[in-house]
Amino acid sequence: MLALLLAGGVIYALLGDMRDAVVLLIFACLSIIITLVQEWRSEKVLQALRDLSSPRALVIRDGQRQRIAGREVVRGDLLLLSEGDRVPADARLLAAQDLQADESLLTGEAxxxxxxxxxxxxxxxxxxxxxxLPMVFSGTLVVRGTGRAEVTATGAATEIGKIGTSLATIGTESPRLYVQTRRIVAIFAIAGTGVSLLVGGLYAYLRGDWLEAVLAGIAIGMSMLPEEFPVVLAIFMAMGAWRLSRARVLTRRAAAIETLGAATVLCSDKTGTMTQNRMAIRQLRLPDGRSFDLDAGPVADVAALHLLRMGRLACESQPFDPMEQAFHNTAPPGEDPAGMTLLRSYGLRPGLLAMSQVWRAAGTGPHTVATKGAPEAVALLCALPSPTRAALAEAVDAMAGSGLRVLAVAQGTVGADLPDRQQDLQLTYLGLVGLADPLRESVRRAVAECRRAGISVKMITGDYPATAAAIAREAGLAGNAPLTGQDLDKLDDAALAARLKQGDVFARIMPDQKLRIVTALKAQGQIVAMTGDGVNDAPSLKSAHIGIAMGGRGTDVAREAAAIVLLDDDFGSIVRAVRLGRRIYDNLRKAVGFIVAVHLPIAGLAVAPLLFGLPVILGPIHIAFLEMVIDPVCSLVFEAEAEERDIMDRPPRDPEERLFSPGLIGWSVTQGLVALVAVTLVMFWGARQSMPETELRALTFFTLVIVIVALIFVNRSFKASLRAAFDRPKPALLVVVATVAGILAAANLLPAAQDIFRFGPLHRDDLIITAGAGLAVMLGLEAIKPFWHRPRRAPKPGRRP
Known part of the structure; x- marks a missing residue:
């Protein structure tokens, strides 16, 4: 379009018409400005996630402690680790005191x-x-204790680095929308060039004016070249990314916006994605068999409250461990005696998975001992008889089957002489505490809406099968008999494909197995969206059609591998993103249909006068003006259109369906032909009235513009309804209609505007005819719209539409 505008300006300058030459050059500048502004907006959106930083590390070099950037750590460095530190490299532990690490980034375990x-x-x-294990791994988080470790691997040699190396071998999906757009633009350009040469040659042969013939050829080329397609695509992707960001979703690759509406399977990690990535106490069991469900409301039982209080006393005063934080958050505050002082802590040991803390209260008397740990370890410390241990084991199995992490709590008293070993404490068993990573509030509703929209949801986690099954049932998934990573390795590709159709939960899955599941789903023709937040999710995030990373708790590696980032880590945002993706794609189809439709009457009016011996109606200036109107109409009006009411009741569209589908092209051609017939009839009517050339041009041009406005209203909705056409007009639509009305009024009333467009004045009867033509086009197209657009119902989840 830019080249044609410049060529037209040069020819007008050769003809001595500097005014028209300047007008075309102004339109050329507008075209450049639109492109630059949209590219700038797109780059600004993509720049939103570039804030990546390196963790800091405390090392011993030359006998002194030094705080350096994590990327500067080398093999042989001595790391000093404490609570809250992010481990900068793989390292072998030389010393560890009650050291615990959160390795969920690599394993998925909370x-x-x-x-x-x-x-x-x-x-x-x-x-x-x-x-x-005597190793700490790069990227993991120290949640308890202290340690000293020697760095054994950095960079690509670490466990994180190995995942990063596998990422480099995975190619991202090609943006189908861009490929389709390039193909259709090329087809239109070739066809337009051929027709332009044919019309130019015919004009020169019939009328003998070669410069005018070249202008006629340029006009035809401008009318047929769909230069709006790349502009509209850029605008829709940039504005789509902006709308998603308002829903707390950032887009790293604009092509994923289009793919969202076609998603058929959503593979979700559990920890931090469906759950809150924090532990909470869910259940209490007392030695007498009584059970208390904390989800049902606050606990008032004295023994249960005492159990919680002693569990809190067995924790650090300022806990960093998620389980200890759960005790502090749940235990009733303000009940500990004033002046309690921690005298000694007995930490976890490999042979005894329990810890005790000795507290001294104000005044004299024995000291209080609070103990928590693995049930079997606490049973040993309390010297429980065999029948009690059997009942304890049965209760633990029942709670674990519900997906709970079970700890036992005990209490005791001790004198001034504290024993050296924890085994020498005299303890009394108080009960069991069941902890779980709670489900996010929005998950159940989001899963139900995904199913209603024909999207299958699958949970893929590294956690234990019982925990995964419990969370899946709570979320509304089929959580029975999860497929474990060990069982998955025994399946060949055909057996795995069959198993994927039977269950929604996959537990104890390693990173390479996640990638295999995503690959198998893609091989079935599914459009896969994969969510995750850990480094272990990165390969599957990149391999999936739509990688969705968590922005709050997500790692830099996951965000870099993903196409979309959820800023609030809310699973419900995924459904909002899918809804917006479907809306964006719907509106893009409306814009494309409108573009194809309006080019037919424009091209027809550029050719018809030549074929029927009428004066030339449309020149390069008229078509350039129309193009400058069509671009903002497509980008502003259709992009801002509200979603269709049944947008989440339809099945995902066929992944092989093209944007320029036969149905859409047929509907667009139908609109264009109806519009062309209406405008041509008005042109012939004016010619039969022996109207002057300037008035005939004005009458035809006004009719064309009003018909184009009618096509805007027709394409606002796929439903056949005048109410839908005029329902909830957006500000952008009102602005465009008002602008068009103002320009037409100026072109009809101002002599300077009439001179530029070579128009003559129109009378009231002429304007009524133009408005009638627009109304007839709208009513006719609304009448035949049901034959082109029929509603679809979503299939059952997991089945392709």
Whole structure:
């Protein structure tokens, strides 16, 4: 379009018409400005997630402690670790005091794991996950205790680095929308060039004016070249990213916006995605068999409150561990005696998974001992008889089957002489505490809406099967018999494909297995959206059609691999993103249909006068003006249109469906032909009335513009309803209509505008005819719209439409 505008300006200058040359150059500048502004807006949106930083590390170098950037750590450095530190590299523990680390970024498990110092100097091969390993891993978080470790691997050699290396081998999906747009623009350009050459040659042959022939060819080329497609695509993607950001969703790759509406499967991580990534106490069980569900409301029982209080006393005063935070958040505040002082802590040991804290109260008397830990360890410390231990084990199994992490709590008293070993404490068993990572409030509703929209939801987690199944049932998924990573390795590709259709929950899944699941779903023709927040999710995030990372708790690696980032880590935002994706794609189809439709009458009016011996109606200036009107109409009006009422009751569109589908093209051609017939009839009527050339041009041009406005209202909705056409007009639509009306009024009343467009004045009867033509086009198209657009109902989840 820019080249044609410049060529037209040059020819007008050769003809001595500097005014028209300047007008076309102004339109060329407007075209450049629109492109630059949209590219700037798109880049500004994509720049929103570039704030990546390196963690700090405390090391010993030259015998002194130094705080350096994590990226500067090298092999052989001695790391000093404490609560809250992000481990900057893989390292072997030389010393550890009650050290626990959150390795959920690598394993998906919400529960921290214990660490112990290496017993020899020989390096070993250890994988993340599991207790009592003598290794800490890059990217993990120290949640308890202190330690000293020697760096054994940095960069690509770390466990995180290995995942990053696998990311480099995974290619992202090609943006289908851009490929389709390039293809259709090329087809239109080739066809337009051929027709332009044909019309120019025919004009020169019939009328003998070569410069005018070239102008006629340029006019035809401008009328047929769909230069709005790339502009509209850029605007819709930039504005779509902006609208998603208002819903707390940031877009890193604009092509994912279009793909959102086609998603058929949503693969979700559990920890931090469906759950809140924090522990909470859900259930209490007392030795007498009574059980208290904290979800049902506050607990008033004295024994249960005492159980919670002693559990809190067994924790650190300023806890960093999620489970200890749960005790502090749940236990009744303000009940501890004033002046209590911590005398001694007995930490966890590999052979005894329990910890005790000894408190001294104000005044004289024995000291209070509070203990919590694994039920079997607490049973040993309390010296429970065999029948009681059997009942305890049965209660623990029942709670674990509900997806709870179970701890036992005990209490005791001790004199001034504190024993050296925890086993020498005299303790009384108080009961069991069940903790869980709570489900996000929005998850159940979001899962139900996904199912209503024909989107299957699958949970893929590294957590235990019982925990995953319990969370899945709570979320509304089929949580029975989760497929574990160990069982998955036994399945070939065909068996895995069959298993994917039967269940929604996958537990104890490793990163390479997540990637295999996503690959298998893609092989079935599914459009896969994958959510996650950890480094272990990055390969599957990048491989999926739509990678959705968590922005709050998500890692830098996950955000870089994903196409979309949820700023509030809310699972419900995914449904809002899908809804917006469907709306954006719907509105894009409306804009495309409008573009194709309006080019037919414009091209027809550029050719018809030549074929029927009438004066030339549309020149480059008229078509350039129309193009400058069409661009903002497509980008502003249709982009701002509200969603269709049934947008989440339809199935996902076929992933193989093209934006320029036969149905859409057929509907657009129908609109264009109806509009062309209406405008041509008005032109012939004016010619039969022996109207002067300037008045005939004005009558035809006004009719064309009003018909184009009628097409705007027709394409506002896929439903056949005049109410839908005029319902809830957006400010952008009102602005466009008012602007068009003002320009037409100026062109009809101001001599300077008439001179530029070579118009003559129109009378009241002429204006009534133009308005009648627009109304007839609107009513006719609304009458035949039901034959092109029929509502679809969503299929059952997991089945392709």
């Amino acid at each position: 529960v921290p794991v214990r660490k112990r110092a290496a017993t020899d100097s020989r390096p070993g091969a250890f994988l993340p996950g599991g207790d009592d």
